[in-house]
Amino acid sequence: MELVQRMLQGDQRALARLMTLVESRGPERRRIMSEVYPHARRTRVLGITGPPGAGKSTLADRLVSRFRGRGLRVGVLAIDPSSPFSGGALLGDRIRMSRHSGDRGVFIRSLGTRGNRGGLARATREFALLLGAYGKDVVIVETVGVGQTELDIMDLAHSVVVVFVPESGDVIQTMKAGLTEIADVFVVNTADREGADRLVAELRAMVEIDPQRADREIPVLMTQAFKDVGLDELDDAITRHWQYLDSQGDGWEDQAFVDELRDVLIEQVRDNLDRSVRDAAQVRALIAAEGFEADNPYLVAERIVADRGLAARLLLDHEGSVDDN
């Protein structure tokens, strides 16, 4: 595709256009991603997550400055906090970190989710690949929240920074047990505020007792992002985690490939199904034509899968897609 070629040669408008095509889940998406993938393998994806108001954007902003200072090209994907409800219309592509907006080495994009629930992690992954192919050395993915969707998104990050503020104590209590599963670095931001020391101590104790951490260090750092305090230490901790990953060899990549393949296959089936089973009238017609019992979706699904021709037509066919859309 010409658009992909232009993007690979550094055309930022081509990149933006490809992102729009991928986000709109058009039929070109698979071809775009297939062409982009081989060019995107060396990018580091850095996740930053935590509750609203923890200062994630400011931390991201400070890290961007440091990465840029070392000559790294940086992309930022902001998972729009308003998106589950508004589809991202409020923020849209608005550039959030305005002081980097004039820097050609930084590309910032926010992601919405209208009509794409459950697909947000997938779209984020695809955007990260696009940014990698475009030449970014680091892609920062910033998500608000500490829920399941955020965890799904963080699955695609090579390194994850989990940010709290002293007031987050209650949140942490409810999710203590497995936080260390996703965090590679903990940050207590606004560390000049009451309760920061206690929170750091709690997080350190939590890290200590996690049996999964045996082979790796999970630093607990204090920052004051607004005053740029503690950011060098965070930058160092992230760099050390990248070195750790490099030392681990390709086993991780093998599993990432399998996960990616499964995701792509499921996504493709879902796309096909969204087109082939669209509305109630169509389903009623199908049920009548095949003589299925009508009011039990579990039974209908079983009959569909048992009939290979029908299953292939509904779940695998996608020839229509290019014309349809």
Added chain:
Amino acid sequence: MELVQRMLQGDQRALARLMTLVESRGPERRRIMSEVYPHARRTRVLGITGPPGAGKSTLADRLVSRFRGRGLRVGVLAIDPSSPFSGGALLGDRIRMSRHSGDRGVFIRSLGTRGNRGGLARATREFALLLGAYGKDVVIVETVGVGQTELDIMDLAHSVVVVFVPESGDVIQTMKAGLTEIADVFVVNTADREGADRLVAELRAMVEIDPQRADREIPVLMTQAFKDVGLDELDDAITRHWQYLDSQGDGWEDQAFVDELRDVLIEQVRDNLDRSVRDAAQVRALIAAEGFEADNPYLVAERIVADRGLAARLLLDHEGSVDDN
């Protein structure tokens, strides 16, 4: 299945056992759900969501008392706040609303999510169906948070109560635009605290300007759940919403059927794929056998779908499942 028959006859241990089977995603799950579905259609699913600490559990507890007072049988599904991280191990099946725990008309269960990310909404739906088949008139689904996963879960609720406290102002600002999409009733809890009036006014203004609400009322209520203040009004508002749904006829149910069918089909393909494409060694063997280009999952996925025999084997076959597990 004998277990299903026992559950339908009111055996609570059979219900609990079926829930465990469904939650563990064993091969029996589809058959269980297929048998259960026809018995579960008349149950009301009531979602209660909002940020941590908003008092959702207390509100749910008060509503349970009122529903029970009218002779309704009630199930409660608590989406464990610790679950994304801990797999629910902290709370597990612990009964949270202890004063209802001796009441045979109330069944309370919490859901964890270990190894089941993205499948939580699905599992909740299946639990609600099981509770419906068991004879519950109302199933309350309580989720913590206001993220995407919570929205996915709320998709399955017939009525959704969104709960805030006066301190939630900031949270609401970031997601204002589309909150009315999911809320059927807004509640400002701890309404004796500073800022409650302002929050109620803001929510009312938000409801007013939403173009989607034209045909329906979205009440904004004040409660003090702990003191049992405002709960009768909430109970009334929920009842009115049920009456509204009844007046809308079956169009809604038609679409629910289509959504359910799509979900069940996708879930089945995902189960099959999890078995057929398990690890990197297996994928490497597949790639070698078929002569696919190895390092591009998009290309491999395309080749798989293009080869109908192979696609059926990987995505549709599930004969192995009964023996495998």
